Every structure is written in C-alpha cells, then in structure tokens.
Amino acid sequence: MTGSPYLRIRSIKKSYKGAVALHDIDLDVEQGAFVSLLGPSGCGKSTLLQILAGLLEADGGDVQLGGEDITNLPPWRRNIGLVFQNYALFPHLSIRQNVRFGLDMLGMDRTEAEKRVDESLAMVGLDPALSRKPGELSGGQQQRVAIARAIAIRPRLLLLDEPLSNLDAVLRHKVRLELRELHDRTGITTIMVTHDQAEALATSDRIAVMNGGRILQYEAPEALYRAPATAFIAGFVGSPPANLVPLSALDNNSWTLANGQVWKPIASLAPRAAGVRAGAACIMALRPEALAVGVSGEGGLPGRVVAIEFIGGDRLVHVETGGTQLTVRVSAEQAMAGPDILLFPPQETPLLFDANSGKRLKADF
Amino acid sequence: MTSRFSKGLMLAGVIAILLFLLAPILVLIFSAFDGGNVFRFPPRSYSLRWFEEALTHTEYRSSLWVSTVLGIISTAIAVGLSSLAAFGLVRGKPSYRLGLEVLLLAPLTLPLVVWAIALLSIYAQLGINGTLPGLILAHVTITMPFAARIMIATFDEIDPRLEAAAKSLGASPWHVVRRITLPLAMPGLMSSTAIAFLVSFNDVVVTTLIAGAGWITFPVRTFSRLRTEGIDPTTIAIAAMIVAFTIVVIVLGQRLFQLSRRF
Numbered sequence: 001m002t003g004s005p006y007l008r009i010r011s012i013k014k015s016y017k018g019a020v021a022l023h024d025i026d027l028d029v030e031q032g033a034f035v036s037l038l039g040p041s042g043c044g045k046s047t048l049l050q051i052l053a054g055l056l057e058a059d060g061g062d063v064q065l066g067g068e069d070i071t072n073l074p075p076w077r078r079n080i081g082l083v084f085q086n087y088a089l090f091p092h093l094s095i096r097q098n099v100r101f102g103l104d105m106l107g108m109d110r111t112e113a114e115k116r117v118d119e120s121l122a123m124v125g126l127d128p129a130l131s132r133k134p135g136e137l138s139g140g141q142q143q144r145v146a147i148a149r150a151i152a153i154r155p156r157l158l159l160l161d162e163p164l165s166n167l168d169a170v171l172r173h174k175v176r177l178e179l180r181e182l183h184d185r186t187g188i189t190t191i192m193v194t195h196d197q198a199e200a201l202a203t204s205d206r207i208a209v210m211n212g213g214r215i216l217q218y219e220a221p222e223a224l225y226r227a228p229a230t231a232f233i234a235g236f237v238g239s240p241p242a243n244l245v246p247l248s249a250l251d252n253n254s255w256t257l258a259n260g261q262v263w264k265p266i267a268s269l270a271p272r273a274a275g276v277r278a279g280a281a282c283i284m285a286l287r288p289e290a291l292a293v294g295v296s297g298e299g300g301l302p303g304r305v306v307a308i309e310f311i312g313g314d315r316l317v318h319v320e321t322g323g324t325q326l327t328v329r330v331s332a333e334q335a336m337a338g339p340d341i342l343l344f345p346p347q348e349t350p351l352l353f354d355a356n357s358g359k360r361l362k363a364d365f
Numbered sequence: 366m367t368s369r370f371s372k373g374l375m376l377a378g379v380i381a382i383l384l385f386l387l388a389p390i391l392v393l394i395f396s397a398f399d400g401g402n403v404f405r406f407p408p409r410s411y412s413l414r415w416f417e418e419a420l421t422h423t424e425y426r427s428s429l430w431v432s433t434v435l436g437i438i439s440t441a442i443a444v445g446l447s448s449l450a451a452f453g454l455v456r457g458k459p460s461y462r463l464g465l466e467v468l469l470l471a472p473l474t475l476p477l478v479v480w481a482i483a484l485l486s487i488y489a490q491l492g493i494n495g496t497l498p499g500l501i502l503a504h505v506t507i508t509m510p511f512a513a514r515i516m517i518a519t520f521d522e523i524d525p526r527l528e529a530a531a532k533s534l535g536a537s538p539w540h541v542v543r544r545i546t547l548p549l550a551m552p553g554l555m556s557s558t559a560i561a562f563l564v565s566f567n568d569v570v571v572t573t574l575i576a577g578a579g580w581i582t583f584p585v586r587t588f589s590r591l592r593t594e595g596i597d598p599t600t601i602a603i604a605a606m607i608v609a610f611t612i613v614v615i616v617l618g619q620r621l622f623q624l625s626r627r628f
Contacts, residue, residue, distance in 0.1 A: 053529070053533055054532075054533075055529050055532065055533075074532075074537075075529075075532040075533055076532050076533075076534075076535050076536055076537050076540075077535075078533070079535070080533060081533065081534075082529070082530060082533035084526050084529075084530060086524070086526065088524060088526040088527050088529070088530040090527060090530075090531070090545060091527075091549070092548045092549055101531065101534050101536070101544070102534030102535050105534055105535035105536050105540060106535055149530075149534065150533075150534075153534060153535065159533075
C-alpha cells in the first residue's frame, strides 16, 4: 500500500452556471475501503460521485484509479459499478436480464454469464430463479437487484448514491448492515454518498464530510465523532448531534452566554485552559450523551427543562440555557428534578471552535 | 339496489356515447353493401358490387397508392426528425427548450388553409409545387407537430438514470439507445407513427393546394368526386375496407404487444 493510493482524486473542480459545486477536491481511497461522502443536500457529494462515474465532466483536476488516469475515460470504459437511490432498474427487462446487462455488454459467453448472474443474485440474498420484471418487486428487493447488477461486472469501484434513502426505517437499518457485509465479502472498494450520518458512521472505514463543495474532514468514524474539525461537523455527527453553544470569553475563568448570562465552569473548561483571550467569540460543542444533569455543584450550566421526549431506554431532555436550547440524553430511569437544573459537561478538554471560522481551537490530546 | 340502478345508468350512458362515436362507421359499413346506384341509408338490397367497382377502378387504386406511399414516407421523415428533436430537447435541456417546443407546435395554431397558402407561395419560389418532394415536405410540416408532441412526452417519461446506469455497465451510447432508450420509447414511437400517418392520409386541404393535378391522394379524389358527382358509393366501399384493415392492424398489434409482454 505504499506509493499512490488505489483511488486518487486531485483538485477536482466543478461549477454550474457560475455557482461552484466543487472546490479543488482532493481525496485518497485505499483499495478495499468503504468510504462515505457525507453532507447535507447541495454539498457537492453527488456531483463528485457523478464525476467518478464519468457521467459528469469536471472543469479541472484528475482522477486515478489503480494507477490509471481515468479523468477522460467515458463511463462505459471505466468498469465502475453504480447504484442509484431509485435503483434505476430497466423496466422492460426481467430481473435476470437486468443483472446480465453488463455481462452482455462485455460480450461474455452465455453460460458463463448465466453462472455469474446466479452468483450475483445469491450474493445479495435473492433467489436466482426470479424471472419476474423489476416492477413486481418490493423496494428492498429492487435495491438488491440493483446491487447485484452493479457487482456482476466485478467493478473496480462501487459507487452507491443514497442507496438507503428510499427504504423504510426498519429495512434501512437491515440493508446498511448487509451492504457492509457484502463489501467485506467481495472486497470491492466502495464509495457511498449519504446525507445520513448514522448510516455513514455504521458502515464506513472512513468518512469524508462535505459542505459547500469542500471536504471538511476525512477521518475514521470514531475520530470524526471524538475530534470533529469544525463546529459544522460536531453539529452534524452523532444521534442526536452535538449541541452548539455560542459563548464569548468574559475573562480567564468565565464565559458569557448568548443571553448575557455569565457561566463559571470548572478550570478545564475555562477560557484560560483553552487559550482563549477575553472577548473572543467561540462555540462549544456539547454531546447530548456526555452531559450530566444535577441540581447542585461546582461549574454547572444553569438551565430550565422545556420538554422531555421518551425514546425507549433513554430520554431526550430539551433544556433552555443561556439563550440556547440544548438536548441532553439521559437514561430513562434517571429521575428528573426540575424544571431548573444544572448541566455538567465532561471534565476533559472541551470541543471549542472559533465562532467566525468554525475551526477547532485546540487540538485534542 | 341503488348501486345496481346507478350501474345500469352508467352502462346505458357508455353505450350511448359509443353509439354516438361509432354510428358514422356503422352507417358506412352497412351502406357499402347496398346494391343501389346512389348512397343511401339504411341499405335496401345487398350486394358486393361497390367493392368490385372499388378494386377495379384504376383512379381510386392509384390515389390510394399515392396516399399510402406519401403517408409512409412523410411519416418516416416526420417521426424520425421529431424523435431526434425531442431527444435533444429533453436530454440536452437547452435554455431555449420551451421556445423551440412552441415553435414545433406552431403549425397547429393556424387553420390548415392558411398554412397551405403560405406553403404554396414558398414552394412556388422553390419550384417544387406539384412535385412529390414538395408534397412530402408539406406533409412532414403538418405531421411534425403531432409526432414531436408525442415524442417529447415519451422521452420526458424515460428516467435519464436508466441510461446512466446502462453506461456504467459498459454500454456505449449506441448500445444505450438500442437496448434501453428505443425499447422504452417504443409505445410512444408507435403512437406517433400512427397519428402522423393518419394526419397525412386524411389531409385534403394542404394536399389539394400543393399537389396540383399530378399527385391525387384518396381523400382529395373522393372530395373532388363529391363536388362534381355527389357521393360515390365506391368511396364508401373503400372506406369500409380501410376500417376493416385498421381493425385487423389494431387486433394484430394488440396480439403482438401482449405476446412481446409475455416473453
């Protein structure tokens, strides 16, 4: 694995009628990895996927796959599998004909192609004897056919465009596990586009978080969760994502909250510990599951309970504090005194970001 | 009881509408078998003499031939051109798409006579009045709006992601068209072909003005006969045969279509 990576994306640019969709994207993917492009709609993730598939031409930059420059290769010569959100199965062909389509295009011998169709259908857990048309299948089954069709050609790269978005919640959870399993069995390098951070966290080896046509951070899921590079990522990753509390340093020991209220936290969370000078505007990210709730103690953040949601096992407590509404995740058994409570952030180094740039103020550890 | 009553009422309504729509055809078919010398309904005696007349009448035979050839050639050109135009407009998404769509439909906005007069003066300048190429061009002009409208709707309904998926599976643009786009567009192609052919086959106005005496189509011949000699029962017999032919084509088409569905 030394030298250049399997997929190497360099300075890919794309604009639509003057609006920039992608700014100089660089991304390396190791062979056999499962990588997600995660971001809200309009962040450029689908544009990047289409450029990789060869369906869109980039304005600049280059893409190398397995050492070969594929930037100007037409899609039908790339051998890259593609699965769409709406499955895009050919409605006039039977399921087997759908799966065999790519093999026919390769000019594969008929018996060999039929064998490959059986294998591919079995791989996604479908009965190879299915002779029906795609329209007669459920959404989940159509999805499997689409995946079987894409992997039948033994692609060099598998691209999944929001593959789970059209499925209901229960099925989505099941299929995302299956996607990861399938990836582990086939070893096909996979790139999945998704707007669902839970999906990305659950399936991926690495996640590239995108926003505004840029990759903000490219990390393993744990690292992304533990050490988000920007306030945007902290506020996007996690279920529910971190609370973003705007505050400014009053002096070395205290913060001023959004409504002007002063908060004097424990020493490790004070402006001095983070190296923030008086007057600097910051954002502190507080994970809902890392906040402890109490009624008395040093350094607590005073708040008032606004609403409580029971989510089975846990409760989500919505707390109004210093002009910002926070979500706190507590065990369902925990008794809630209230409505006035104190919130205690964890004692380790805080997730603190510059309010203007959104960048992390102090590196973790 | 009420539901049975309202169902009966509905059925009666449907039958009444069907009768209203089909009555002219029924009149036509019955009269074609009449033994009399002039058109009359209901027929008083039955014979096949008008069919015999129609099959031996060289004037009608040649004008039917002209109509058919003209219809086939101009339909092929109109459907071919409008399919390409529609594909370009739908897939290329040019900024002028709407404008061009309106232009393609423009011939429908004016009475055919006005178009025919305009075409006549243009073709006179070009020196193609009364020629087959001129007539074909005129028929392409009047059939294109219908063919284009159907083809635009057809391509609009084909998900471009199907074509993208085919490309990712190794299909070259030619293979995408042959294996994906064309089969999915086939119903639209069929109906635009049928409509274009019928518009061409039935046209009297434009053909009368452009064709002159050289190329007399069946409806033009019938119409001119009508004006000079009244209704000729021979034309009724020919019309009855056209209806029979159409029914055969539709039944066969339905059979073949269902067969193609089964496989």
